[in-house]
Amino acid sequence: MTSNNRDPIIFIPGLNQAPASFIFSNSNVKFLSLSFNKKMRPNLTQDQEKIRKIFKNNSRSIVVAHSLAALLIEWAIQNEELEIRDNKLIYMAPAFYPPNIMAKFVKVSARGILNHLPILSLAPLKSRARSYVELGVYREILNLNEDIDIAKCRARVIVDARDEMLNIKYLKGISQLEIVRENQFPHHRCYTSLKRIID
Numbered sequence: 001m002t003s004n005n006r007d008p009i010i011f012i013p014g015l016n017q018a019p020a021s022f023i024f025s026n027s028n029v030k031f032l033s034l035s036f037n038k039k040m041r042p043n044l045t046q047d048q049e050k051i052r053k054i055f056k057n058n059s060r061s062i063v064v065a066h067s068l069a070a071l072l073i074e075w076a077i078q079n080e081e082l083e084i085r086d087n088k089l090i091y092m093a094p095a096f097y098p099p100n101i102m103a104k105f106v107k108v109s110a111r112g113i114l115n116h117l118p119i120l121s122l123a124p125l126k127s128r129a130r131s132y133v134e135l136g137v138y139r140e141i142l143n144l145n146e147d148i149d150i151a152k153c154r155a156r157v158i159v160d161a162r163d164e165m166l167n168i169k170y171l172k173g174i175s176q177l178e179i180v181r182e183n184q185f186p187h188h189r190c191y192t193s194l195k196r197i198i199d
Contacts, residue, residue: 007028007060007061007062007088008028008029008030008058008060008061008062009026009028009029009030009061009062009063009064009198010029010030010031010032010054010058010061010062010063010064011024011029011030011031011032011064011065011066011194011198012031012032012034012051012054012063012064012065012066012069012073013031013033013034013037013066013067013069014036014065014066014067014068014069014070014092014093014095014188015036015042015067015068015095015133015137015141016036016037016121016123016128016129016130016133017037017066017067017123017127017128017129017189018037018126018127018128018129019031019033019037021126021127021128022191022194024194024195024198024199025199026198026199029198032050032051032054032069034047034050034051034069035047036068036129036133036137037129038129041134042133042137042140044072044140044144047072048072048075048076051069051072051073051076051082052076052080052082055082055083055084055085055087056083058087059085059086059087060085060086060087061087061088062087062088062090063087063088063089063090064090064092064194064197064198065089065090065091065092065094066091066092066093066190066194067092067093067094067095067165067188068095068141070091070092070093070094070095070096070155070157071094071095071096071141071144071145071148072144073089073091073155074091074094074096074148074153074155075144075147075148078147078148078149078152079147079148088156089154089155089156090155090156090157090158090197091153091155091156091157091158092158092159092190092193092194092197093158093159093160093163093165093166093188093189093190094153094157094159094171095141095145095165095166096145096148096150096153096166096170096171096174097141097142097145097166097167097170098167098170099145099146100167103142103145106135106138106139106142107139107142107143109135110135110136110138110139114135115134115135115136115139116134116135116136117134117135117136118131118132118133118134118135119132119133119134119135119138120132121133122186123186123189124186127189150170150171150173150174151173151174151175153174153175153176154175154176155176156176156178157171157174157176157177157178158178158180158190158193158197159171159177159178159179159180159190160179160180160181160182160183160187160188160190160193161179161180161181162181162183162187163187163188164185164186164187164188165188166188180193182196
């Protein structure tokens, strides 16, 4: 993809990613910042409404969604029949997780006062929106995963083989999966891949 591409590109950063830390040379790219890209506590219900408006108001665009943003879009497609229309979808390191023992532990633990337990971020200071994410947010992410079937995902999906957050073996159930080894730490950020796709 090059900077003279005529179709508008909408980029939605993932959980706790500071939008200003992503720098692209493509003048056609527009950022959609959601609650989890800011210093406030994430509100995934409001974020889903913003995502629905994006697809309603853009009939022909390339939507590049990272991590949690990709999960929210896929959840809306499979559960609310979100109309993609003529938009092209690319998921970067989507927050798709299998229902394993760790997932069950998080869902059981993130209750009451532990719901607000801060999980410190290991991402570089300049690239993150906050220094931590509350445990309850991860519980919401796992709850959303219960309602999607990754085998039904029709988006182009790109993940790094060394991703610290994802189970690559689990993601092999996606038909349009592309596994790369081109991103520096943190690999889940996929910054090199994003620049290749967007610029």
